[in-house]
Amino acid sequence: MRKLKLDELNRASVDEFKQQDKLPVAVVLDNVRSMHNIGSIFRTADGFAVEQVCLCGITAQPPHREIEKTALGATLSVNWTYYETPLQAVEQLRQQGYQIIAVEQAENSTMLNEFTPDTNQKYALIFGNEVNGVSDEVMQAIDACIEIPQFGTKHSFNIAITAGIVLWDFFAKISL
Numbered sequence: 001m002r003k004l005k006l007d008e009l010n011r012a013s014v015d016e017f018k019q020q021d022k023l024p025v026a027v028v029l030d031n032v033r034s035m036h037n038i039g040s041i042f043r044t045a046d047g048f049a050v051e052q053v054c055l056c057g058i059t060a061q062p063p064h065r066e067i068e069k070t071a072l073g074a075t076l077s078v079n080w081t082y083y084e085t086p087l088q089a090v091e092q093l094r095q096q097g098y099q100i101i102a103v104e105q106a107e108n109s110t111m112l113n114e115f116t117p118d119t120n121q122k123y124a125l126i127f128g129n130e131v132n133g134v135s136d137e138v139m140q141a142i143d144a145c146i147e148i149p150q151f152g153t154k155h156s157f158n159i160a161i162t163a164g165i166v167l168w169d170f171f172a173k174i175s176l
Helices: 014-019 035-047 065-071 086-095 159-175
Strands: 023-030 050-056 080-083 098-103 122-127 144-147
Touching: 023 035, 023 086, 023 159, 035 050, 035 065, 035 159, 050 086, 080 086, 086 098, 086 122, 098 159, 122 159
Parallel strands: 023 050, 023 122, 050 080, 098 122, 098 144
Antiparallel strands: none
């Protein structure tokens, strides 16, 4: 087996990416503090062609060297918007027809493997702060909550890992 070279991957240019069909998902980052996590999520958002990333509260904004270390240019391809509060993003996305879903461990959450997205619906997936998770104010404004089943000794996955797992699941269920 031979690894493919970069020029063999047939990746879209930034302009081509902006024109292609997108996964009907907006990623909302609720006060994410690590710029490496932010950059990783941009890169994953590019990989699954999500519609947009919403940066909220203390979440840093591009351009920033620490974000670019992990984004590797994805901040140029993925549409993003900054909101002073995550509730502002939630209100805007709800007006645009998105179903608001927190990714959090919560009462009455639906396990990710049991959640079936509607292919005719747009989704706003909210990922919370590395320590405190999705803010209580946002939890009061959501339509649903999904949770990744876990079986180890830790209480949670890193936010960038969580975003990768959830976005892959949505991509697989909607697009494949």
